[in-house]
Amino acid sequence: MTAASAIDRIAATHARLAPLLPGGPEWAHRRGRALATLVGRGLPDRRDENWKYLDHARLAGYEFGVVARPAVDPAALAAARLPLEGACRLVIVDGRFDAALSGGEPLAGVTHEDIGALLGREPAAAHELLRLPADDADDRFAVMADAFTDGGVVIRIAAGSSSPRPLHLLHVASAMRPAAHHARLVIAVGAGAKLVLVEEFLSLGDAAVFANLAAELAIGAAADVEHLRLHRRNPEAVQVETWDARLGAGGSYRQHLVALGGGIIRSNFRLALAGEGAACRLAGLFLADGKRQVDIHTQVEHCAPRTRTEQDFRGIATGRGRGAINGRIVMRPAARGADANQSIRNLLLSPLAEINARPQLEIHVDDVRCRHGATTGTLDPAQLFYLRSRGLDEATARNLLTFAFCQDVLAGMPLPVVRDFVATRVADILPDVELMREQA
Amino acid sequence: MSDDSRNILEVRELRVRAGERIILDGLSLSVRAGEVHAIMGPNGSGKSTLTGVLAGRPGLEVLSGSATYLGRDLLAMPPEERARAGLFLAFQYPVEIPGVNNVYLMKASLNALRRHRGEPELDAFEFLNLVRARLGAMRMDESLLNRGVNEGFSGGEKKRNEILQMSLLEPTLALLDETDSGLDIDALKLVAEGVNALRSPARAIVLVTHYQRLLDHVVPDRVHVLAGGRIVRSGGRELALELERRGYDWIQDGTAAA
Numbered sequence: 261m262t263a264a265s266a267i268d269r270i271a272a273t274h275a276r277l278a279p280l281l282p283g284g285p286e287w288a289h290r291r292g293r294a295l296a297t298l299v300g301r302g303l304p305d306r307r308d309e310n311w312k313y314l315d316h317a318r319l320a321g322y323e324f325g326v327v328a329r330p331a332v333d334p335a336a337l338a339a340a341r342l343p344l345e346g347a348c349r350l351v352i353v354d355g356r357f358d359a360a361l362s363g364g365e366p367l368a369g370v371t372h373e374d375i376g377a378l379l380g381r382e383p384a385a386a387h388e389l390l391r392l393p394a395d396d397a398d399d400r401f402a403v404m405a406d407a408f409t410d411g412g413v414v415i416r417i418a419a420g421s422s423s424p425r426p427l428h429l430l431h432v433a434s435a436m437r438p439a440a441h442h443a444r445l446v447i448a449v450g451a452g453a454k455l456v457l458v459e460e461f462l463s464l465g466d467a468a469v470f471a472n473l474a475a476e477l478a479i480g481a482a483a484d485v486e487h488l489r490l491h492r493r494n495p496e497a498v499q500v501e502t503w504d505a506r507l508g509a510g511g512s513y514r515q516h517l518v519a520l521g522g523g524i525i526r527s528n529f530r531l532a533l534a535g536e537g538a539a540c541r542l543a544g545l546f547l548a549d550g551k552r553q554v555d556i557h558t559q560v561e562h563c564a565p566r567t568r569t570e571q572d573f574r575g576i577a578t579g580r581g582r583g584a585i586n587g588r589i590v591m592r593p594a595a596r597g598a599d600a601n602q603s604i605r606n607l608l609l610s611p612l613a614e615i616n617a618r619p620q621l622e623i624h625v626d627d628v629r630c631r632h633g634a635t636t637g638t639l640d641p642a643q644l645f646y647l648r649s650r651g652l653d654e655a656t657a658r659n660l661l662t663f664a665f666c667q668d669v670l671a672g673m674p675l676p677v678v679r680d681f682v683a684t685r686v687a688d689i690l691p692d693v694e695l696m697r698e699q700a
Numbered sequence: 701m702s703d704d705s706r707n708i709l710e711v712r713e714l715r716v717r718a719g720e721r722i723i724l725d726g727l728s729l730s731v732r733a734g735e736v737h738a739i740m741g742p743n744g745s746g747k748s749t750l751t752g753v754l755a756g757r758p759g760l761e762v763l764s765g766s767a768t769y770l771g772r773d774l775l776a777m778p779p780e781e782r783a784r785a786g787l788f789l790a791f792q793y794p795v796e797i798p799g800v801n802n803v804y805l806m807k808a809s810l811n812a813l814r815r816h817r818g819e820p821e822l823d824a825f826e827f828l829n830l831v832r833a834r835l836g837a838m839r840m841d842e843s844l845l846n847r848g849v850n851e852g853f854s855g856g857e858k859k860r861n862e863i864l865q866m867s868l869l870e871p872t873l874a875l876l877d878e879t880d881s882g883l884d885i886d887a888l889k890l891v892a893e894g895v896n897a898l899r900s901p902a903r904a905i906v907l908v909t910h911y912q913r914l915l916d917h918v919v920p921d922r923v924h925v926l927a928g929g930r931i932v933r934s935g936g937r938e939l940a941l942e943l944e945r946r947g948y949d950w951i952q953d954g955t956a957a958a
Contacts, residue, residue, distance in 0.1 A: 641758055646795045646849075649755050650805060650865065651783035651812035664799025664848070 266320035267299055273325045273440070274407055281410045282380040286387055294393070294407035301400055310398055313584035313616050314526060314555050322470040322498055323438035326408075329354045332434050332464060334361055342460055342490070342681060347428040354434055355441035355471070356411035364428065369421020369453065375444050376411035389414065390444055392474045392504055398528055398557070402502035405442040405474035412444030419450030419480065426456040426675060433462070433469040433497055440470040451480035451508065458488045458678060461499055461522070468496035468523070477505035481535055484512045486674045490682070492521035495550055500526045509535025509564065516673050519546035519554045520685050526555045533560065533567035533598075541570040545669040547686060548581025548613065559588040562595035562628070569600040574669050576662060577606070577613035588620040591628045598625075602632035607639070607665050609658075663687060706733040708873050708904040709754075709774075714765035715929075716746075716753050723749040725929030726765070731873070734901040738915055738940060739908045741926035742948040747908045748792055750926070751877040755789035756782055769873065783809075784816035786872030790862040790879045797849035802861070805849050806831060810868055831868060837897075838864045838890055856887040863894035874898060874905045880914035892917030912940040925951050 274295050278288060303320070304311035332353055349364035350357070350372055357374040378386045390409065393402035415427070431443065449455055463469065471493075479485055491499060499522055507513050519525050531540060546554040560569045575583040589600045606615040617634040639661050647657035666686055673679040709731040716724040723746045731737050741747050753760045754767060756779030767774040769787060777785070797805075811821040822830065835842060838860045850858050859879050866874055879891055895905060895918045907914060915923075915937065923939040924931045925948075933939065933951055943951070 640795075642795045643797050645757055645779060646791065646797065647800075647805070648779040649783055649789050649791075650809035651780050651816070651869075652805075652808060653780050653812075654778070656808075657780075660800055661797070664797060667799035 266303060266324065270324045270404065271295065271299055277326060277408070281408075282376060283383040283386065283409075286383045287379060287409070290387065291407050291409065294403050298400060298403045298407055301397070301403070304400055308397070310557060310586065313582065315524070315553055315582070319498065319524060322440070322468060324440045324470060326441065327435055327437060327439040329356070330434055330436060332358070332361060332432060336464055337361060337430075337432065340462055340464060341430055342428070342458065342678060344426055344428050344458060344675070344677060346425040347458070348425065349428045349430065350413055350415065351430045351432060352411075352413060352443050352445075353432045354439070354469075355443040357413040358432075361432075365425060367421075367423045367425060367427060369418035369423075369450075370427060371416050371418075373414040373416075374411070375409075375413060375446075378414070379410065389446055390476070392476055392502060394504060399502055401472055401500045401526075401528075402474040405444065405472050405502070408442040409444055410442075412446075414446040415448070417447075417449040417453045417455050417483075420452045421450070422454035424456070426458045429457060429459045431459065431461045431471070431473065431499075432464060433467070433471055433493060434464045435467045435469050436465045438468045438470075440472070442472040442474070445473060445475040447475070447477045449477075449479045449483045449485055452482045453480065454484045456486045456674060458675065459490065461491045461493050463494040463497050466494045466496060468498075469493075470498045471500070473499070473501040475501060475503045477503065479505070479507045479511045479513055481508035482510040483508065485514070487513065487515045488673065488675065488678055489515065489517045490678070491519040491525050492685070493523075494521065495523050495552065497522045498524040501528065503527075503529040503531075505529070505531040506534050507531065507538040507540060510537045511535065512539050514541040514674075515543065516669065517542070517544040517546075517556065518669075518682050519544075519556075520682070522552060524553045524555075526557075528557045530559045531561070533562050533569070534564060536564045537566050538564065539568040541572070541672075543571070543669050543672055544573040544575075544585070545666055545682075546575050546583055548575070548577040548583045548615070549579050551580050553582045555584045557586045557588075559590065560600070561590045561592060562598040562600065563592045564594055566597040566599075567595055568598065569602070571600075571602040571604075572669060572672070573604045574666060575604075575606040575615050575617075576609065576665065577615050578609035580610075580612045582613070583615040584618075585615070586618045586620065587632075588622065589630065589632075591621075591623040591625050591630065593625050595625050596627045598628045600628070600630045600632075604632075604634040605665070606636040607662065608636060609638070609662065707731075708733050708770060709906075710766075710768040711754075712766045714753070714767060715763040716749055717761045717763055718749060718759060722763070723760075723929055724753065727926070727930045729924065729931060731904045731906060733904055735921045736895075736899065736905045736907065736918060738920040738923045739906060739926055739931075740910065740912070740923060740940060740943055743910065745926045746929045747910075747926055748877055751789055751875040751906070751908055754782075754875055755779060755787065780812070783869075784813050786813075788866050788869055788871035788874045790859075790866055790874065790876040792877040792879070792881070794850045794853075794858040794862055796851050796853075798851045800849050802847055802849045803828075803831060803845040806865055806868055809865065813869060831864075834864055834867050837867070838894065840864060855882045856884065859883055860887065860890060863891050867894055867897065870898070872903055874903070876905070876907045878908055878910060880909055880911065888914060889917060912944040915940045927951055
């Protein structure tokens with residue numbers, strides 16, 4: 261199937277669905293305009309510099325229609341999700357907030373609101389709240405999400421509030437047959453607040469679901485956010501996401517993106533370091549095994565003095581897995597004294613695996629420091645020989661080195677339960693080696 | 701040595717190529733149980749290639765000749781099998797492996813050897829007791845155990861870490877590739893103590909070295925001079941002292957004259 265026919269199918273679904281969606285004439289108009297924009301621009305394809313590594317033919321083969329959402333069995337979800345002790349849990353099922361499945365321990369200062377309900381009750385407020393898509397060629401999937409907006413969640417963290425317990429945000433794909441869903445997410449963290457947010461993308465069932473997320477994150481001055489993002493959907497699932505984030509003066513944001521599941525993951529993460537001294541760390545680890553494609557694009561804009569970026573990405577591809585990492589850092593004229601350090605390291609474990617790394621620095625001011633390094637290679641023969649010379653068989657040595665390659669990103673993860681889970685999953689995905697699990 | 705003493709290593713007419721160059725060119729060497737051999741030679745004479753090919757380093761091509769270890773065709777065994785059969789190489793340049801825990805590797809390594817011998821594996825507690833005892837002997841800081849393998853170790857720490865592994869694995873044949881180079885006198889003595897502690901009638905040790913100073917502390921049974929990819933002269937300890945006095949040119953000139 262071609263991209264043109266995908267657009268036709270999207271338009272047909274829209275025509276059928278739009279009259280049923282909440283928000284009144286205001287939202288009908290907004291969705292219609294978004295669809296027209298999408299049809300006008302078309303889906304991204306190979307000719308788009310920022311999309312050229314994605315398998316567009318495969319993506320276009322997905323179902324963009326919507327099916328009825330089956331009821332989720334709470335016990336099945338509880339068994340499938342990360343066991344986070346003491347977490348406050350918010351659950352989005354197939355793009356819509358699910359109050360019944362949400363719960364856990366409330367966190368002081370954390371409130372939430374169902375976007376689906378807000379659309380019905382106060383369409384104008386929803387219109388004000390949801391800012392995506394931006395006028396950016398890379399935002400076409402956010403345009404698509406806008407055209408189908410019917411739900412999601414707003415999370416507000418009150419200024420000055422703090423809890424060591426995490427907020428667990430689940431994105432559940434429950435459909436039992438191919439379907440598409442689009443979610444909206446807005447997170448506003450007040451000044452001086454502290455938040456540990458764990459986002460988990462999981463499937464219940466093995467349907468080839470196309471999931472699209474448009475997310476907005478605003479972090480106030482001197483706030484501190486740890487953000488773990490764990491993709492672990494089934495091997496047929498697609499997740500496309502567009503993030504627009506903003507960090508205030510003196511704020512700190514640390515993201516740990518881990519992609520161990522799913523069929524296609526495309527993550528666009530745009531972050532503006534808007535206030536003086538704002539500091540971010542974006543770390544990522546992906547494992548593209550089987551036919552998985554992981555396509556990570558980040559853009560950090562330094563818009564204020566003494567802002568800092570640390571980027572540390574590790575990609576592993578094996579089988580026919582494919583990966584792409586595009587890390588763009590922009591130093592605006594106001595970013596005097598800013599500092600950015602970007603490291604991208606990739607490991608190819610099979611002849612058909614492929615990873616493309618593209619660091620991009622765009623500097624509009626003199627007084628900044630930028631360092632970057634990108635390497636893609638295979639396991640080091642000298643290290644392999646050393647381990648084998650100590651009696652470890654070749655498969656064990658290879659897996660141990662592969663596992664070691666992930667350690668930097670794993671070690672930086674804040675919650676031991678998540679870190680252990682990821683380490684065990686990495687060990688599970690690699691061929692069965694008891695030793696690694698022991699080290700994990 | 702009596703005639704019935706066990707032959708541990710028998711290398712015959714070994715020719716080895718690395719890339720386009722022939723590095724070993726008809727090397728023969730016989731090492732029996734209980735013996736310590738020193739192999740000396742100028743830079744580029746093929747010393748590291750010899751230990752490398754015996755341990756199974758990739759990138760070395762054996763053109764002809766043989767190496768027999770305890771009666772087995774050593775060159776047909778993958779590196780890990782050689783290690784499990786009791787061969788140990790102390791690397792000249794121990795590689796850093798960030799992300800692989802040092803003590804974890806030692807335990808995995810010892811247990812791989814024990815499994816091979818049909819012995820029960822050591823649990824974490826038993827192993828830690830064992831390694832702590834050896835650590836003290838090497839005067840190594842315990843913090844080095846929990847770092848990545850050789851990660852950020854000084855040159856001397858890397859060499860001591862090799863000797864620590866050797867003392868844990870108790871090899872039948874230990875090959876030490878210039879373990880003495882770059883060590884100060886205190887570290888050299890520790891390495892020598894480690895080697896001397898390993899000496900036994902059942903084992904053999906091959907020390908590859910550029911200088912004779914290690915041999916002040918580990919007295920060899922045999923000394924060989926390697927030049928041009930073969931052993932050009934063999935003798936007792938006095939050969940090392942003579943080399944020290946007269947330099948390698950003397951041997952090379954001698955070879956040319958012979």
